[in-house]
Amino acid sequence: MTGARRRVTQQDIARMTGVSQATVSLVLNGRSDADVKLSAETREKVLRAIAETGYVADPIARRLAARHNRIIGVFTYEPVFPSANSDFYHPFLVGIEQQAEVLGCDLLLMTSAPVVDGRRRIFHGDNRLRLADGSVLLGRTIDRTDLARLLAEEIPFVSIGRRDDAGGPVPYVGADYAAATSEIVRRAVALGHDRLAYLGLGAGPESWADRGRGFREAVARAAAYGAHYAPPGDPVEPADDAAIVVRDTAAVLDAALAAGVTAVVAEEHADGVALYELARERGVSLSVATLGEPTRAALPTAVEFTSLRIPRQAMGAQAVEVLTALIEGAPGERQRLLPCEVVSGETLSERGN
Amino acid sequence: MTGARRRVTQQDIARMTGVSQATVSLVLNGRSDADVKLSAETREKVLRAIAETGYVADPIARRLAARHNRIIGVFTYEPVFPSANSDFYHPFLVGIEQQAEVLGCDLLLMTSAPVVDGRRRIFHGDNRLRLADGSVLLGRTIDRTDLARLLAEEIPFVSIGRRDDAGGPVPYVGADYAAATSEIVRRAVALGHDRLAYLGLGAGPESWADRGRGFREAVARAAAYGAHYAPPGDPVEPADDAAIVVRDTAAVLDAALAAGVTAVVAEEHADGVALYELARERGVSLSVATLGEPTRAALPTAVEFTSLRIPRQAMGAQAVEVLTALIEGAPGERQRLLPCEVVSGETLSERGN
DNA sequence: TCAAGGGGCTAATACGAATTAGTTCAGGAA
DNA sequence: TTCCTGAACTAATTCGTATTAGCCCCTTGA
Numbered sequence: 001m002t003g004a005r006r007r008v009t010q011q012d013i014a015r016m017t018g019v020s021q022a023t024v025s026l027v028l029n030g031r032s033d034a035d036v037k038l039s040a041e042t043r044e045k046v047l048r049a050i051a052e053t054g055y056v057a058d059p060i061a062r063r064l065a066a067r068h069n070r071i072i073g074v075f076t077y078e079p080v081f082p083s084a085n086s087d088f089y090h091p092f093l094v095g096i097e098q099q100a101e102v103l104g105c106d107l108l109l110m111t112s113a114p115v116v117d118g119r120r121r122i123f124h125g126d127n128r129l130r131l132a133d134g135s136v137l138l139g140r141t142i143d144r145t146d147l148a149r150l151l152a153e154e155i156p157f158v159s160i161g162r163r164d165d166a167g168g169p170v171p172y173v174g175a176d177y178a179a180a181t182s183e184i185v186r187r188a189v190a191l192g193h194d195r196l197a198y199l200g201l202g203a204g205p206e207s208w209a210d211r212g213r214g215f216r217e218a219v220a221r222a223a224a225y226g227a228h229y230a231p232p233g234d235p236v237e238p239a240d241d242a243a244i245v246v247r248d249t250a251a252v253l254d255a256a257l258a259a260g261v262t263a264v265v266a267e268e269h270a271d272g273v274a275l276y277e278l279a280r281e282r283g284v285s286l287s288v289a290t291l292g293e294p295t296r297a298a299l300p301t302a303v304e305f306t307s308l309r310i311p312r313q314a315m316g317a318q319a320v321e322v323l324t325a326l327i328e329g330a331p332g333e334r335q336r337l338l339p340c341e342v343v344s345g346e347t348l349s350e351r352g353n
Numbered sequence: 354m355t356g357a358r359r360r361v362t363q364q365d366i367a368r369m370t371g372v373s374q375a376t377v378s379l380v381l382n383g384r385s386d387a388d389v390k391l392s393a394e395t396r397e398k399v400l401r402a403i404a405e406t407g408y409v410a411d412p413i414a415r416r417l418a419a420r421h422n423r424i425i426g427v428f429t430y431e432p433v434f435p436s437a438n439s440d441f442y443h444p445f446l447v448g449i450e451q452q453a454e455v456l457g458c459d460l461l462l463m464t465s466a467p468v469v470d471g472r473r474r475i476f477h478g479d480n481r482l483r484l485a486d487g488s489v490l491l492g493r494t495i496d497r498t499d500l501a502r503l504l505a506e507e508i509p510f511v512s513i514g515r516r517d518d519a520g521g522p523v524p525y526v527g528a529d530y531a532a533a534t535s536e537i538v539r540r541a542v543a544l545g546h547d548r549l550a551y552l553g554l555g556a557g558p559e560s561w562a563d564r565g566r567g568f569r570e571a572v573a574r575a576a577a578y579g580a581h582y583a584p585p586g587d588p589v590e591p592a593d594d595a596a597i598v599v600r601d602t603a604a605v606l607d608a609a610l611a612a613g614v615t616a617v618v619a620e621e622h623a624d625g626v627a628l629y630e631l632a633r634e635r636g637v638s639l640s641v642a643t644l645g646e647p648t649r650a651a652l653p654t655a656v657e658f659t660s661l662r663i664p665r666q667a668m669g670a671q672a673v674e675v676l677t678a679l680i681e682g683a684p685g686e687r688q689r690l691l692p693c694e695v696v697s698g699e700t701l702s703e704r705g706n
Numbered sequence: 707t708c709a710a711g712g713g714g715c716t717a718a719t720a721c722g723a724a725t726t727a728g729t730t731c732a733g734g735a736a
Numbered sequence: 737t738t739c740c741t742g743a744a745c746t747a748a749t750t751c752g753t754a755t756t757a758g759c760c761c762c763t764t765g766a
Contacts, residue, residue: 007483009722020746025724035726037743054506059484060422061722063413064751070465071484079454081446093434100464101432106481109460111453112423128459130360131412131422362752373716378754388756390713414752417721709766716759721752729746736739 008055016049017042024050028057063131068327072100072320073128073135073157075110077119077142088293092138092160095316103324108132122146129155134323136160136316141205158323160315162206162337171326171334173319175310177207177291180340181214182221184265184289184306187342189222192351193263193287197227197256199275200267200291211267211291227259249274256286262351263287269307276303276347287348306348309341361408369402370395377403381410421680423458425449425673426481426488426510430472430495433462441646445491445513448669456677461485475499482508487676489513489669494558511676513668515559515690524679524687526672528663530560530644533693534567535574537618537642537659540695542575545704546616546640550580550609552628553620553644564620564644580612602627609639615704616640622660629656629700640701659701662694 010024017024019042026036027046049055063069074080074096076089100107112128113120122129122137123146129135134156142159147166150157162174188196198215200208212228219226229252252275256264264286266272272290279286289306315338325332363377370377372395379389380399402408416422427433427449429442453460465481466473475482475490476499482488487509495512500519503510515527541549551568553561565581572579582605605628609617617639619625625643632639642659668691678685 007722011722021723022725022746022748023744025722026745029724031725037745039744042744056483058722059481060413060416061751062724064417064753065722065724067724067751069413069484071461079447079450080460081443081450090434094432097432097434097462097464100462101468104465104467106465106484107462108424109450109462111450112457112459114457115454127409128412130409131424131459360752364752374753375716375718375755376714378752379715382754384755390715392714395714411752414721415754417723417751418753418755420721707766709764711762711764713762714760716757718755718757720755723751725748725750727746727748730744732741732743734739734741736737 073132091312185218426485531567538571
């Protein structure tokens with residue numbers, strides 16, 4: 001029909017219908033407040049021209065003028081679409097996408113962030129965060145200074161996973177690991193275990209700290225004995241004075257048995273699996289619960305583990321919810337902890353089997 | 354530090370350093386052409402102020418002025434992050450993300466598109482396609498009228514998967530199903546099969562048509578006999594006159610055996626698996642090759658099928674490549690067919706086993 | 707002494723939509 | 737007739753950056 005096509009603008013529509021660009025904008029935004037009146041005739045004329053030309057507002061210009069564009073940024077420290085099959089982040093993203101769809105928002109994956117030391121950098125020269133109305137941050141650990149800067153610059157964001165204050169409260173949607181861990185300890189105690197051990201690094205991301213805290217508090221409440229072991233393989237720098245550093249699974253098992261421990265709670269699923277399998281192999285009775293779903297490849301096992309189900313999809317969806325509330329200045333809590341379901345498997349059983 | 358923070362702009366930098374906004378822009382863009390000269394002194398002064406304030410260009414304004422941002426749209430007809438585990442699209446997205454990362458582009462997932470009849474609509478009222486510099490389209494079938502409109506409106510896009518012309522050539526990166534299918538037929542003939550059958554619907558997306566064509570051409574070249582059966586369960590509307598419509602796997606097998614067919618090439622992996630298993634059950638010797646990876650849930654089978662490996666990741670990456678070439682007006686082919694590797698399994702064997 | 711020729715910068719404008727402060731006009735009241 | 741009011745618009749400005757035309761000043765050369 002037309003030859004060299006150029007983008008249709010409000011100006012074009014205005015010229016076609018003999019009105020001003022401002023009028024076109026007003027019609028488009030369906031404005032009919034007290035101080036803006038448009039005759040039905042004009043309105044129809046403009047709408048007809050819009051329909052004819054297939055005009056669509058340029059979202060970029062819209063954002064510049066109106067200061068929002070219904071785009072939600074998604075920042076991940078690792079690739080969003082990992083090559084590895086066992087994809088821990090996927091459920092979060094399913095939730096994020098679902099909620100974005102509900103809200104009619106698009107998702108901007110910040111893949112342009114340059115990778116340094118294997119992690120994407122949030123802040124860099126050509127920072128794109130402002131392109132979106134706000135962003136969801138996804139990652140096991142998130143740089144404290146990044147968080148502080150996001151807060152300082154008043155960039156709307158929500159972290160998936162609880163975060164400690166970073167020069168101010170950090171908006172987040174996390175899993176209530178402390179409560180879930182306490183619940184597991186409670187169950188163990190109810191099953192007769194009164195000498196428990198926690199297998200995990202004290203130092204690390206908030207999610208680890210929360211589990212450790214849940215364990216210690218529950219043990220204290222139950223007036224039980226609680227030891228703390230650091231698992232093998234990791235760079236060990238236990239924050240907790242009670243921690244006994246061991247270097248391999250066998251040593252952990254030996255130490256636990258020597259201390260009369262009958263139930264172990266493992267931060268990492270894989271560590272728990274290894275410990276449980278070793279105990280079985282040796283014919284020793286030992287209860288094991290793990291505090292999460294597999295993130296490292298675990299030994300293949302046919303046993304159903306007592307562990308936690310992290311409400312990942314709900315966390316993703318709610319993160320988007322909180323973010324939009326934040327952007328729109330709507331009231332409501334900016335920090336949410338979602339309950340973790342305890343999966344009652346067969347690895348936590350009555351004391352003495 | 355400051356109270357009510359406002360975004361730092363070039364104007365602010367200009368005021369701080371006593372130069373004009375234009376100068377700041379020039380410094381930022383490192384311009385030093387013939388017609389733009391800046392003293393080293395001014396340059397440094399400005400750069401220092403930029404470093405102090407932590408100024409970062411607003412990508413929105415940048416885009417409005419420069420008419421491009423480094424955003425690549427990703428339009429999928431289904432959710433990008435499907436809940437289902439067997440995720441056919443995932444590898445494409447891995448490739449897209451990888452290439453986007455290499456190019457320093459962000460990805461915009463068009464999740465805002467309203468869903469009608471279970472599919473997202475590309476064109477709708479508040480269309481966001483223009484937000485990105487260009488888009489990658491992902492989907493088994495893509496609406497012809499959508500493609501035509503994209504071409505007409507000169508919206509840069511690349512389809513993943515070959516597409517027929519739609520009022521003009523459609524840019525795509527596809528898999529060369531025709532060649533791969535021919536290769537499979539060639540192998541079958543080399544193994545002594547001279548009566549072959551094709552199991553698949555003639556009508557359907559281009560990718561199906563390509564396979565069917567590859568089959569017919571190869572059969573003709575080999576002067577072999579080639580029949581065409583429509584698989585069970587699907588709404589059958591065979592485009593191919595030679596097609597024999599059958600309604601269940603048993604009927605397909607009966608018809609094939611009656612016609613003296615010894616090797617069957619199946620469009621859909623699941624159909625091929627069903628047919629092969631049935632033949633085995635009956636103790637009949639029948640070679641089967643399938644033309645793709647599982648997209649529908651197939652019967653569980655321990656057999657390694659002769660089939661195709663679709664270079665999905667490479668297709669995703671190259672789609673982004675072609676798209677950027679398109680956007681930048683760089684020369685190069687806008688239609689690419691990538692070779693499919695033939696997986697030589699055990700289901701295609703010498704005639705008579 | 708004047709013109710020519712840069713170097714070094716700025717004014718002005720564009721990009722496309724949103725918004726606000728008017729302006730025009732018709733009709734009614736005083 | 738004048739003033740006022742409200743309906744129906746529009747002119748002008750804003751958002752922050754990129755770009756281009758052109759200005760001013762200082763050298764040089766004749």
